[in-house]
Amino acid sequence: MNITVNSIIEELTNRGYIVSEQTCIKNGIEKKGVSVKKSEEDRIAPTLYLEEVVEDAEERNMTLSEVVDSLENLVSREFSFDVDKLFSADYLAEHIRIGVQREGTEELIKKTSEFEGIEEYLYIADTNNGESFSIKLKPRMAEQAGLTEEYLFEVAERNNHEEFTAQPLMNLIAQMMGTDSFGSDGEVAPMYVLSNKSNIKGASAMLDKKGIAELADRIGVHEFVLLPSSIHECILVPKTSEVDMKMFENMVKEVNATTVDPLERLVDRAYLLTA
Incomplete structure (x- = not known):
């Protein structure tokens, strides 16, 4: 039997859950979902995006019962937050x-x-x-x-x-490879990754004028090109000579189209920034 959104909702309802449709907006993108409650008294309910669940189930050849079992496990988890x-x-x-x-x-x-x-x-x-x-x-x-x-x-x-962080891109790559940093503090790197300590929703570091000014003073460069990488981080390129903004914008557009999840994309733009 083919698994559908409706069949999942029907099975959840048969198991006693309260299912209601929800329209959510994530980073400007409208998504259809459902909230699932164990009882009417629940004040917090997870939102499930069942179209994605169906796609995953088809790829993994799951049965309807297996799919709903996994969702039930998620919904049944205790969330003790006040x-x-x-x-x-x-x-x-x-x-x-x-x-x-x-x-x-x-x-x-x-x-x-x-x-x-x-x-x-x-x-x-x-x-x-x-x-x-x-x-x-x-x-x-x-x-x-x-x-x-x-x-x-x-x-x-x-x-x-x-929670502001600004690290040379090559140092981050080195850390992921388990090696030492490639550059020394105060040395001008080709690119810096701006984010926060958790690397979650950290692109707002682009707004931190104080943090960027401290970086600018440390490396002795006060003009930059800002590349919005995703909602989690952005790239800061020291402007040490004339730059081709169209080239940078094409770079952002290409990365967005091929690498970044649509729900995490910002814009196909590059910006000049002075600290």
């Missing part, structure tokens, strides 16, 4: 961060960035039972916590800076 924290001023101030994504219509606390086509938004970053998670901040959450959007962006900017 949802009331999301409306606590102290909790938000500690865990609020700024992310960047393509400009879109998603209802969030957000604003236009200085980089055309890219918007800034607020999200909560935390761990639960040793696993990282993030939640995009909705206006009502800030209202219930009694905090203004302006205050939250100020706090998030400070939190982001504490």
Whole structure:
């Protein structure tokens, strides 16, 4: 029997789960999903993207029962996070961060960035039972916590800076290969990877003027070309001579089209930046 989205929903319902359709926007892309609850009292429910589940099941020759067993295992996992924290001023101030994504219509606390086509938004970053998670901040959450959007962006900017990282690209490659760094501190590298300590949603490092200025002072170069690599990191190229911006934009476009997941792409652009 062919596995379909409807057959998965029907089987989950037969097993006593409450399934409802959800339309989510991820980085400007609309996705159809379903939320699955064990009971009406559940305040947190995972969103499942069943079209992707069906594709994976077909590739792995899974039966409907095997597919729903795996989803049931996911849904049944205990998530002991205290949802009331999301409306606590102290909790938000500690865990609020700024992310960047393509400009879109998603209802969030957000604003236009200085980089055309890219918007800034607020999200909560935390761990639960040793696993990282993030939640995009909705206006009502800030209202219930009694905090203004302006205050939250100020706090998030400070939190982001504490986690700012800028490493020569070749040093990162060396680390992945298990060897020593290729360059020394203060030496101008061809490219720097900007991100955060977790390397998750770290492309917002492009907004950290203080962090970039510190890098500029360290290497003695204050003009750069910024390449938005993905929502997780961006590339900073020291501008030591005239540059061909069209060439850089073509480079970003090619990498986006061949390497970066559509849900993690920013824009097919390159930007000049002065620190």
